[in-house]
Amino acid sequence: MSQAAPILLLVNGQEHAVAMSEDTPLLWALRESLQLMGTRFGCGMALCGACTVHVDGVPARACVTPIGTLAGRTITTIEGLQGGVVDVVRAAWVDADVPQCGYCQSGQVMATMALLQQHPTPTDADIDAALVGNICRCGTYPRIRAAIHAAAQQLAAAAISAPVPDSASTPTSVPASPPPSSTP
Amino acid sequence: MRRRAFLLAGLGTGGALFLGWTLLPPRQRLRGQHTPDIPVGSGTVALNGWLTIAPDDTVTIVAPKAEMGQGIHTALAMLVAEELDCDWQQVRVCHSPIDRIYGNVAALVDGLPIHPDQADAPLARGVRWLTAKVAREVGVMMTGGSSSVRDCWMVARQAGATAREALLSAAAEQTGVPIAECRTERGVVVCGTQRLCYGSLAAAALRQRPSRVVLKLPSQFTRIGMPTRRLDAREKVEGAPLYGIDVSLPGMLYAAVTLPPVLGSRPLHFDQQAAMARPGVRAVVSLEGTRYGDPPGVAIIAESWWQARQALSALAIEWSPSPHAALSSDGIMTTLREQALHGDGFAFRRSGDAETIVNTPGARVVESLYEAPYLAHAAMEPINATARITRDQADIWVGTQVPGFTRDAVAHVTAIDPSRITVHQHQLGGAFGRRLEADYAAQVAMIARAIPGVPVQVIWTREDDMRADFYRPAAATRFRAALSPTGNVRALVVQSASQAPFKALSQRVGFLPTMRGPDRTTAEGTWDQPYEFPAVHATHAEVTLPVPVGSWRSVGHSHQAFFLESFIDELAQQAGQDPLTYRLALLARHPRAAMVLRRATDAAGWNTPIARTNDGTLRARGLALHWSFGSYVAQVAEVSIDSAQQSRVHRIVSAIDCGLVVNPSGVTQQVESAIIYGLSAALHGAITIENGRVQQGNFHEYRPLRINECPVIETHLITSTEPPSGAGEVALPPVAPAVGNAIAVLIGRRLRQLPLRLSASGERA
Numbered sequence: 001m002s003q004a005a006p007i008l009l010l011v012n013g014q015e016h017a018v019a020m021s022e023d024t025p026l027l028w029a030l031r032e033s034l035q036l037m038g039t040r041f042g043c044g045m046a047l048c049g050a051c052t053v054h055v056d057g058v059p060a061r062a063c064v065t066p067i068g069t070l071a072g073r074t075i076t077t078i079e080g081l082q083g084g085v086v087d088v089v090r091a092a093w094v095d096a097d098v099p100q101c102g103y104c105q106s107g108q109v110m111a112t113m114a115l116l117q118q119h120p121t122p123t124d125a126d127i128d129a130a131l132v133g134n135i136c137r138c139g140t141y142p143r144i145r146a147a148i149h150a151a152a153q154q155l156a157a158a159a160i161s162a163p164v165p166d167s168a169s170t171p172t173s174v175p176a177s178p179p180p181s182s183t184p
Numbered sequence: 185m186r187r188r189a190f191l192l193a194g195l196g197t198g199g200a201l202f203l204g205w206t207l208l209p210p211r212q213r214l215r216g217q218h219t220p221d222i223p224v225g226s227g228t229v230a231l232n233g234w235l236t237i238a239p240d241d242t243v244t245i246v247a248p249k250a251e252m253g254q255g256i257h258t259a260l261a262m263l264v265a266e267e268l269d270c271d272w273q274q275v276r277v278c279h280s281p282i283d284r285i286y287g288n289v290a291a292l293v294d295g296l297p298i299h300p301d302q303a304d305a306p307l308a309r310g311v312r313w314l315t316a317k318v319a320r321e322v323g324v325m326m327t328g329g330s331s332s333v334r335d336c337w338m339v340a341r342q343a344g345a346t347a348r349e350a351l352l353s354a355a356a357e358q359t360g361v362p363i364a365e366c367r368t369e370r371g372v373v374v375c376g377t378q379r380l381c382y383g384s385l386a387a388a389a390l391r392q393r394p395s396r397v398v399l400k401l402p403s404q405f406t407r408i409g410m411p412t413r414r415l416d417a418r419e420k421v422e423g424a425p426l427y428g429i430d431v432s433l434p435g436m437l438y439a440a441v442t443l444p445p446v447l448g449s450r451p452l453h454f455d456q457q458a459a460m461a462r463p464g465v466r467a468v469v470s471l472e473g474t475r476y477g478d479p480p481g482v483a484i485i486a487e488s489w490w491q492a493r494q495a496l497s498a499l500a501i502e503w504s505p506s507p508h509a510a511l512s513s514d515g516i517m518t519t520l521r522e523q524a525l526h527g528d529g530f531a532f533r534r535s536g537d538a539e540t541i542v543n544t545p546g547a548r549v550v551e552s553l554y555e556a557p558y559l560a561h562a563a564m565e566p567i568n569a570t571a572r573i574t575r576d577q578a579d580i581w582v583g584t585q586v587p588g589f590t591r592d593a594v595a596h597v598t599a600i601d602p603s604r605i606t607v608h609q610h611q612l613g614g615a616f617g618r619r620l621e622a623d624y625a626a627q628v629a630m631i632a633r634a635i636p637g638v639p640v641q642v643i644w645t646r647e648d649d650m651r652a653d654f655y656r657p658a659a660a661t662r663f664r665a666a667l668s669p670t671g672n673v674r675a676l677v678v679q680s681a682s683q684a685p686f687k688a689l690s691q692r693v694g695f696l697p698t699m700r701g702p703d704r705t706t707a708e709g710t711w712d713q714p715y716e717f718p719a720v721h722a723t724h725a726e727v728t729l730p731v732p733v734g735s736w737r738s739v740g741h742s743h744q745a746f747f748l749e750s751f752i753d754e755l756a757q758q759a760g761q762d763p764l765t766y767r768l769a770l771l772a773r774h775p776r777a778a779m780v781l782r783r784a785t786d787a788a789g790w791n792t793p794i795a796r797t798n799d800g801t802l803r804a805r806g807l808a809l810h811w812s813f814g815s816y817v818a819q820v821a822e823v824s825i826d827s828a829q830q831s832r833v834h835r836i837v838s839a840i841d842c843g844l845v846v847n848p849s850g851v852t853q854q855v856e857s858a859i860i861y862g863l864s865a866a867l868h869g870a871i872t873i874e875n876g877r878v879q880q881g882n883f884h885e886y887r888p889l890r891i892n893e894c895p896v897i898e899t900h901l902i903t904s905t906e907p908p909s910g911a912g913e914v915a916l917p918p919v920a921p922a923v924g925n926a927i928a929v930l931i932g933r934r935l936r937q938l939p940l941r942l943s944a945s946g947e948r949a
Binding site for chain 2: 020021023024025028032035036037038039040041042043044045047048050077078079089090093094095097098099100101102103104105106109127128129131132133134135136137138139140141142143144145
């Protein structure tokens with residue numbers, strides 16, 4: 001292998017040296033090198049959202065994001081979500097019996113976390129806009145919608161302010177992101 | 185003469201053996217030869233083939249059915265737990281090993297071409313009984329045909345009840361309290377003042393042989409019938425590594441494949457050296473293709489999947505000319521139309537002399553021809569498998585609906601004895617019938633044996649998955665109805681044509697390899713419905729075409745329901761009747777069908793005016809009813825057409841009668857699932873072929889429904905004491921006709937082709 005120096009990736013608060021070429025999509029680095037299997041391969045063309053992660057807090061499709069473009073960026077996967085908001089979102093998902101096969105659900109949750117940061121009490125149109133890129137073949141859409149509304153209501157009622165960083169604990173080698181402002 | 189006498193003697197012996205076999209009790213399904221995986225030294229005990237109990241009181245249900253989203257693990261756990269009387273919080277589920285006791289009996293009985301109204305006739309009962317008995321002997325493990333709850337309804341409860349009796353008996357023995365005075369209470373045996381946890385009794389219970397086990401009456405159920413959340417929801421929202429594609433083994437390599445761009449071609453030459461020179465590449469494997477349906481091609485094994493994928497282009501494959509290079513969907517549809525009209529069809533139903541009535545000169549006849557395209561399964565998890573092959577041993581890690589056929593496929597390729605092949609079953613990221621095939625097992629075996637002893641994971645791209653599928657067959661069906669002067673049907677003649685998906689699957693996996701009889705899955709949905717017409721003749725012409733076909737959620741029902749239920753609306757219009765009134769009049773002797781119709785239409789406000797959409801466009805309702813897999817579903821769709829001439833489905837109200845409901849939450853989930861899967865197909869779904877190439881490759885070309893197109897869904901479950909029937913597929917067939925019937929109201933003309941496209945480009949005249 002004609003490998004150059006390993007590429008450093010900051011994933012879920014930890015720095016990892018990845019011995020893959022810089023054109024390798026982040027998806028394969030996460031799954032093969034970091035053994036983070038929750039980010040899933042669905043289409044390879046940013047069409048289905050199964051591989052949704054957050055890069056600097058913004059949803060990105062790992063299947064079309066070369067790792068060479070990620071130096072100094074903060075990457076969060078489904079395994080790295082922490083804090084009050086994601087706890088409420090996951091509980092809402094379980095309560096509403098959302099998942100079926102479950103393969104797309106990591107991406108659905110990642111998209112929802114970003115949505116709730118932007119729109120703490122999203123309308124149906126907000127939900128459509130934020131999740132239109134996430135395909136579910138089992139047809140969990142009505143329950144996803146219900147779970148998002150339920151989570152938003154609970155978060156509002158519990159006054160867990162929405163802009164909680166959904167990334168992992170404070171990264172070690174980048175400027176600190178805003179501290180968590182919530183208590184679970 | 186001597187030869188004849190010999191044959192007769194042989195027949196006599198065979199007949200005597202056969203008679204003797206029929207008198208034996210049916211083969212039991214509680215205890216198998218292969219025990220579930222139990223960690224050595226854990227103290228965990230398998231009380232039978234369906235459950236284990238650990239010292240910490242954890243009860244693990246051993247599920248012979250694949251969890252592919254349909255929630256079957258939760259439902260099976262409910263069946264066992266109901267009778268075992270364990271603590272639900274302590275229940276876990278694992279996949280079972282391969283064993284004859286887990287063979288699917290219900291699906292085989294269902295595959296018989298017997299009309300539901302005749303299922304209890306003496307001859308039909310005999311044939312069903314015999315098929316069930318044979319199925320127990322053969323023991324084919326299969327998750328499909330909406331059969332899982334029906335298949336396990338008795339045996340899973342018997343397993344729980346037998347284990348409970350054994351625990352009671354062990355507790356009585358330990359405490360000296362008479363067993364009649366012992367009882368169970370959520371994972372504890374109570375003997376007088378003493379309370380013994382199941383975990384502490386399991387080892388002793390293993391020695392007990394309960395003689396008489398009585399199942400609860402439905403009125404005694406405390407868990408069955410209770411809405412119960414899925415046991416696997418939590419790990420699925422945490423991104424847990426549950427699927428075949430998530431398997432990771434030390435030293436594992438990855439493979440990507442190139443499959444033929446044109447159906448029927450194969451690699452002639454490729455540049456192995458150039459591919460081997462690419463970074464990370466460890467092997468280049470020529471794929472021959474097997475009878476399991478895996479196409480010929482080339483695989484590259486590399487240290488990472490991306491390296492393997494990137495190296496494929498270096499192969500510069502020269503493909504052979506294909507005999508199917510001129511194949512096109514237009515030509516196929518022409519063939520199917522001709523075959524529907526003039527083909528030699530098998531008569532699935534003949535009651536009265538329908539042909540004669542329809543062909544009588546001067547008869548008032550309504551005639552329509554309907555068509556449907558091929559469809560891909562497009563499960564979210566692309567096809568993948570992992571295998572490690574040594575000289576005389578093989579392991580395969582997969583998500584499969586057919587673990588036994590998967591093992592057979594590995595044995596077929598490697599010549600390793602099946603007893604030395606282990607299938608590690610994982611959850612499936614969707615399947616919908618695609619993983620009833622074993623093509624990817626044969627392929628991974630062929631690839632992994634190139635580097636013996638090293639695990640290799642093959643992952644298909646979405647394009648591979650979509651272009652090397654076993655498609656829902658394209659189909660054409662012609663209806664002719666002879667009407668009375670008042671518009672009532674006097675006779676109905678149905679002629680359909682398509683490839684035979686079950687026959688194709690059976691041949692590939694070696695199950696009934698020489699099936700000659702009719703393939704029920706071709707024509708189901710036309711001749712087996714509850715409508716009471718005075719005379720019916722329903723035939724199907726099987727067509728042979730080079731496009732691979734297989735089982736796609738609800739199989740024949742998926743398109744035949746659209747055809748028939750659209751035509752029923754056409755007939756109602758001819759009779760000048762409301763579609764609901766018209767249907768009810770045809771269901772006088774089918775109260776369950778009438779009941780779902782009434783429930784769905786009442787809930788949808790069928791006889792009330794319908795509001796316009798927010799932007800002022802008209803909405804209309806459409807209705808459909810369908811029987812499949814033993815269950816009845818009626819649906820009402822509310823549809824509008826937007827300014828871009830796109831139909832928009834706002835709301836779907838369903839009523840379902842699937843017998844006794846084990847998990848109302850699970851059934852409701854499956855109704856929603858089937859509606860959305862069916863709507864994807866009804867509104868957008870088509871796999872087309874041009875010059876022998878499948879034209880669609882990814883989700884921009886084969887569009888699944890997205891959240892912004894998803895209607896409001898309301899589901900009503902009919903309370904029933906009938907035995908449970910199918911749930912996973914049964915809400916799919918009525919979706920397309922309900923939407924199509926609403927569109928016909930809106931535009932004043934009938935769309936007779938799927939998908940339901942309003943623009944001229946999508947329609948043939």
